[in-house]
Amino acid sequence: MSDVLTVEFFSSLLTGAILAGMPLLFAGLGETISERAGVLNIGLEGMMLFGGYVGFVAALYTDSSAVGFLAAIAAGMVVALFMLVFCVRLGLDQIVIGIAILVIFEGVTSIAQRAQFGTTYPRLDRVPDIKIPLLDRIPVVGDSLFTQPLIVYLGLGLCVVVWWVLKHTNVGLSLKAAGEKPAALDASGVSVIATRSWAVLITGGLAGLGGGYMAIVGAGIFVPFMTHGAGFIAIVIAMLARGKAAWVIAGAFIFGIAVSFSTALQITGVSVPIDLVNMLPFVAVMVALILFARQSVLPAALATPYKRGTL
């Protein structure tokens, strides 16, 4: 083992963990917000894919990753509008609509990619890294943790903002009430529908950003179905994090490490079958669920549409 556990190994493990973890972080954070408000977003992966596609195209034509990220956020919100209208406003079944959104946008991004680029996959320029002075000189972690594109630092900052909003503001309290006891929120004069509506929109934006990160920073290209179940892993992370933003960060990077572990092994010359690589994060989720089985608590009114007088 001694020849495997080298500096390059750990360095690429950390870099890979951030690369794979950031989309999970954004999407997981989004799902946390919407689950808190009582909306289960099974279509998260569809939002990520559409965000990834639109963000990629925008970045390709404007030559700016910032425009790409903004477009990705907008695209995710457009998909979230479906959830908003059908599930929050009309109260249709969240799981059925979630699956519908997922398959529609899997298909839409695939045919749009094909219609636009045929079988070629244009590549974006690498997004420039920003080194944090001094910290980037720390051995092993300096090159990986503190030499990242701007969006990574912004993303981590966003986590802090979400944590603060959820924990210390009235808005966070309203969100929680919308998920746990919507009738109480209604009685206190705050609209459940409105609360859930903006929660779903923010979720869409964050999931779109996650997909955009995947395409613009992570891969540099857009490939149909490139999310590979990341949206579902993000849902699991959100469920395990029980609405706590800090746990979403931890979860996202633990799964990021699971994804990047085999890539890092390959750098040191150990070859691993691709299917095993793809399987690892899901095995990790199952292990996590078995170990922390009793700790996953969901909001009481999750996946239940709100109608006055029913709860």
Added chain:
Amino acid sequence: MTPELLPATEGGPGEAPADDNGALGRRMAGWGVSLFQALLPIILGMIAAAIVLLILGKNPIAFYADMFGRGLFNWEGLQDSIIRMSPLLLMAAGLIIAFTANIWNIGGDGQFLMGAAMVAGLGPALMESTPQWVAIILLIIVAFLVGGVWTIVPAYLKAKYTINEIITSLMMSFVGINLANLLIKGPFRSDETTVPQTFVIPYEKLLPDIPGTRIHVGVILAFVVVLIVHYAMTRTSFGMRLRVMGANPKAAVHSGISVFWFTIIGFFLSGALIATGAATEILGVWGYVRADWNPNWGLTLFALVFLARLNALATIPIVFFFAIITIGGHFACREVDLPDDFILVFVGFILLFMALTEYLTTGRIFRRMPGDLIAIRASQRRGAGDE
């Protein structure tokens, strides 16, 4: 509705026939509503998908003509659609058992592919060493068990710790999809092909066809299983217990039903039937499995079965329609040079409109409905009152 049960105040004997006609009319209206409920989402879905086709610069009329021409109005294609119903019906039957017990088995694709990989991996060698029928029965049993075993972890976590099975079964599904690939590229890999796949079961050893057609007998098996599941769910104490558990776990505990074991058994049967569907597809159509083969039917069927309100008989026409879309849509997509993924968009739109139609016809918020839909809802209510 029998005349004896009519209240005496409803009129003299002379009026009875008229009243019967009214009942018949109302029942017809009820059927009309059902038909309307079934067709409307399909028509709306076709219109929405047609708009997407127009945006892509394709001719939607030609596309639909190809799709239905190939999948329905063509003897060869119709047979293909009916053959396709075999795995779909078995999967639907498995999902119905799970949903009846309020078990959200969303991991059908993993159970399906694990079954397929095991059948195609063990099949060729088994066919050489044992008589055809013994081998076929053994392989179906293998698939049944593999699919069932694949649900045990999610079932246990749900039964013991009430962990949401939507997540666990989905995770197991992704593990299963990748594990099936590992098996096909590893121990089951044929050394006769460059593309990784399993050895091939010779065509003459596959499931025999119904005489005069290309339709294999697995389709009959699928129909029989659907009927058995329908009977079991609606007419037996086993189905009753599953339904009680699904509707109200607390009531189930109080009436002496072991929620733990019924969760395990319901989940197991669900996965087992889904994998049996894979067995009929491999033993009836392919004879082998290629690496990275994943028809991805699980999620869509999940939603379709749900919208059939867990009625096994009602899923038959829905599954037939879905089979036509997958068979005819594949052909139509190739004709206009679109990726097969366009079918996903089409199916997604139909799901969306099915949910919407259900909402409008059973309407939860009365005042928001257009006037004529209120009338339909009222007639449906009267129709329901007759039952």
